Amino acid sequence: MKRNTKDVEASHRKMSRRALFLGGLQLAFAGGLAMRMRHLQVDQADQFRLLAEENRINIRLIPPARGQIYDRNGMILAQNSQSYRITIVPEDAGDVDAVIERLSRLLPLDPEDIERAKTEMRRSPPFLPITLADQISWDDISKVAVNAPALPGITPEVGLTRVYPQREDFAHVVGYVGPVSDYDLSKLTDPEPILRIPRFQIGKVGFEAKVETSLRGKAGAKRVEVNATGRVMRELDRREGEAGADMQLTIDAELQSYTQARLGSESASAVLIDCESGDVQAIASAPSFDPNLFVRGISVADYRMLTEDKYRPLANKTVQGVYPPGSTFKMITALAALEEGLIGTEETVWCPGHMEVSGRRFHCWKRAGHGHVDLNTSLKSSCDVYYYDLAIKVGIDKISAMAKRFGLGVRHDLPMSAVAKGLAPNRAWKSETYGQDWLVGDTVNASIGQGYMLASPLQLAVMTARLATGRSVEPRLVKSIDGVEQPGGAGEAMDINPNNLRTVRKGMYSVSNERRGTGYGSRIIAEGMRMAGKSGTSQVRNITAAERAAGVIRNEDLPWERRDHALFVAYAPYDKPKYAAAVVVEHGGGGSKAAAPIARDVLLQALYGGTPPLEAYPTKDRSRIQAQQERLERERLKRDRGDDSEQA
Structure with a gap:
């Protein structure tokens, strides 16, 4: 059927409008798309270029060289040494177990190391290298290199590891490093990225841990090109890190070695301080251990052997150990009374071998008593009753305050692990701690360094240095950092009557140089080097009335852990103090027998700068x-x- 002209024109008009509308829509869409493309390609080009670059290029951290540690004379105590290691990249290895099996036929692999490596593999991306064996020989590296085609994913590498050449001599001072653990990371609110590098080492204990930030240095960085899976394709550039600071300690390595050897197989400790500067020149705890065992992870067997030893080789007894100071505390009680003007040097106290206080009998170490005793004799013979009487006169608060002035009951700021504060108790302390009143008997016990009174060997050495010099000597462990000398610890003059100090020093001189002195057997006879000292015996058990009536059991007849601790403090020379020392022998019995000879020998070694002549010792010895x-x-x-x- 033929359409009329009007219908055809109307249809054409409708089609033209639709075409215009659709064309307009298409044009608007194309225009919007063009504007968006311009915005992305021109306006935001830099931003997307950066994003693309980040997808292609990664920034990887480079561990810095750890700062080295030296003794006061430049002898190396902790150093970085090249070590050869074998690593594996799991994704390159394919069948990891099969590759490890083939590798084990070439060189001995520790099962614990393999298990540790597999644990790391489960926690790390498959393209990261994991250490299988560390500190291996060049021959082992050669074997691996020759058999490389049969060991996919295995790579021999050269790296740095921490080495402690002095081994046991500085284990408790320097400490050791080890790989960062989950526990280490959990203690930090915002761990540095470098700490997440596999097997990165940080200080775990001792000086290494306390100055970790300074020793660690600052990480470097390298830009590497990676593929879509994150595997490194090539290195683009590198910026080396900043090495950690080199540290020089105040300790004399030769003297430290001698002191450690002199302590021998005892469970003991010794500290020697330079009275003029406060420098700690020897600080030894025995028995010790080899810190190199911990650097890459100690074996279960080795660790169990250390933890099950009753002599506690892992504990640093010089600063962590606190003991009742026993009679080495008597100089403090005497000074508290002298400063208060409560006694004269010639006044005497009658010692019948005991004193009745509040219905309780407090005994002197000498059962028959010392008779009439003045201050000098009380120190020389270590009469307990004399100090019971003083304590009642002066009171615990004055004794405690004097103890703190001489460095007891105070935590000294040394960069070592778990430095103990000790305890110089008073009335307020007992009330706050136990909710109980202080008793007169508590004061009597404290007067001879028993009861609640506690001190570390370091604190006793500081006390002795202050007694010897009359200055508030502070112990110093760091001599210099990157060659920059650190402040000394000579201290200011103490506000103590010089005559009272001379009186106490004279008593200490009598201890070591008069025939009835408790330290006479360990005297120094070399002119100009005579020693002043004080022995101490610290009870670790209660002696019952029945045992006293039957006769107190000798230390030698008791099990080791029930014997008294032996202590001795000393300084020399008497006329011009150079060094102060403190020695504690755990369960060693009497201080004059077990601790005094060690203190005398260490002082002589320091005074002579090496092995002293035999003429410095009594002829019979x-x-x-x-x-x-x-x-x-x-x-x-x-x-x-x-x-x-x-x-x-």
Whole structure:
């Protein structure tokens, strides 16, 4: 059927409007798309270029070289040494277990190391290298390199590891490093990215841990090109990090080595301080351990051996150990009374061997008593009753305040682990701690360094240095940082009557140089080097009335852990104090027998700067001392040969 002209025109008009409308829509869409493309390609080009670059290029951290640690004379105590290690990249290895099995046929692999590596593999991306064996020999590296085609994913590498050449001598001072653990990270609110590098080492205990930030340094960085899976394709550039600060300690390595050897197999500790500067020149705790065992993770067997030893080799007894100071505290009680003007040097106290206080009998160590005792004799013979009487007169608050002035009951700021505060108790302390009133008997016990009174060997050495000099000597462990000398600890003059100090020093001189002195057997006879000291015996058990009636059991007849602690503090020379020392022998019995000889020998070694002449010792002791010196020298040579062979 033929359409009329009007219908055709109307239809054309409708189609034209639709075409215009659709064309307009298409044009608007194309225009919007063009504007969006311009915005993305021109206006936001820099932003998207950066995003694309980040997808292609990664920034990887470079661990810095750890700062090294030296003794006061420049001897190395902790160093970074090149070590060879074998790593595996799990995604390149394919069948990891099969590759490890083939590798184990070439070189011995520790099962604990393998298990540790597999644990790391489960926690890390598959393209990150994991250490399988560390500190291996060049021969082992060569074997791996030759068999590389059969060991996919296995790579021999050269890196830095921490080495402690002095081994046991500085284990408690320097401490050791180890890989960052989950526990280490949990203690930090915002861990640095460098700490997440696999097997990155940080200080775990001791000086290494306390100055970790300074020793660690600052990480470097490298830009690497990676593929879509994150695997490194090539390195683009690198910026080396900043090495950690080198630290120089105040300790004399030779003297420290001698002190450690002199303590021998005892459970003991010794501290020696330079009275003029406050420098800690020896601070030894025995028995010790080899810190190198901990650097890459100690074996279960080795760790169990250390933790099950009743002598506690892992504990740093010099600063962590706190003990009743026993009679080494008597100088503090005497000074508290002298400063208050409560006694005169010639006044005497009658000692019948005990004193009745509030219905309780407090005994002197000498059962028959000392008779009439003045201040000098009380120190020389270590009469307990004399100090019971003083304590009642002066009171615990004055005794406690004097103890703190001389460094007891105060935490000294040394960069070592778990530095103990000790305890110089008073009335307020007991009320706050136990909710109880202070008793007169508590004061009597405290007067001879028993009861609640506690002090570390470091604190006793500080006390002795202050007694010797009359200055508030502060212990110093860091001599310099990157060659910059650190402030000394000579201290200011103490507000103590010089005559009272001289009185106490004279009593300490009598202890070591008069025939009835408790330290006379360990005296120094060299002119100009005579020693002033004080022995102490710290009870670790209660002696019952029945035992006293039957006769107190000798320390030698008791199990080791029930014997008294032995203490001795001393300084020398008496006329011009140079060094102060404190020695504690756990469960060693009497201080004059077990601790005094060690203190005397360490002081002489320091005064002479090496092995002292036999003429410095009493004639009757010289053959024994000569044999002892020869034995210690043989042990030193044996240890040095062991060091050389290990380093080779």
